[in-house]
Amino acid sequence: MTVQLDVIRSAVPLLQASGVLIPATADTLLDHLDREIGNGARAIVLDLSGLAVLGVDAVRALVEVAQRAGEVDIGLYVVASNAIVMQALRTAGELDLFDVYGDVADAVAAVP
Numbered sequence: 001m002t003v004q005l006d007v008i009r010s011a012v013p014l015l016q017a018s019g020v021l022i023p024a025t026a027d028t029l030l031d032h033l034d035r036e037i038g039n040g041a042r043a044i045v046l047d048l049s050g051l052a053v054l055g056v057d058a059v060r061a062l063v064e065v066a067q068r069a070g071e072v073d074i075g076l077y078v079v080a081s082n083a084i085v086m087q088a089l090r091t092a093g094e095l096d097l098f099d100v101y102g103d104v105a106d107a108v109a110a111v112p
Contacts, residue, residue: 001017001018001019001020001021001025001028001029001051002017002018002019002028003015003016003017003018003028003029003032004016004018005032005036008045008108009108011040011041011042011043012041012042012043012044012045012108012111013036013039013041013044013045014045014047014104014108015029015032015033015036015044015045015046015047016047016049016050017029017046017047017048017050017051018050018051018052019050019051019052019053020051020052020053020055021048021051021053021054021055021058021061022053022055022057022058023055023057023058023060023061025058026058026060026061029061029065030061030064030065033046033065033068033069034068037068037069037072037074041074042074042075043074043075043076043077043111043112044069044074044075044076044077045077045079045104045107045108045111046065046076046077046078046079047079047104047107048078048079048080048082048085049079049080049081049082049085049103051082051084051085052084053084054084054085054088055088056088056091056092058088059088059089059091059092059094060092062078062089062094062098063094063097066097066098075099075111075112076098076099077099077101077107077108077110077111078098078099078100078101078107079100079101079102079103079104079106079107080100080101080102081102081103086100
């Protein structure tokens with residue numbers, strides 16, 4: 001899995017994940033998110049549209065991300081324009097935990 005970082009506006013990074021998100025690759029995503037939280041992000045837009053695989057067992061990593069962001073009052077805006085992500089979140093019973101948007105523009109527009 002690879003993660004690309006862009007800053008869309010002050011203190012609002014865009015992390016774009018692509019490839020395969022399974023438990024063995026989840027630490028890559030968690031490390032990037034922890035870094036942005038530590039850098040003082042006030043919101044994070046997490047684009048998962050580039051994932052080819054999201055293992056249901058890796059949804060736990062996304063839940064952990066949401067919990068970490070919530071603990072420090074950082075908004076997490078998830079972009080999921082593919083069925084792979086939505087199906088994995090739904091199957092894991094975690095879809096309601098996330099604010100999910102169809103594209104980056106919609107997610108960015110939702111950031112206060």
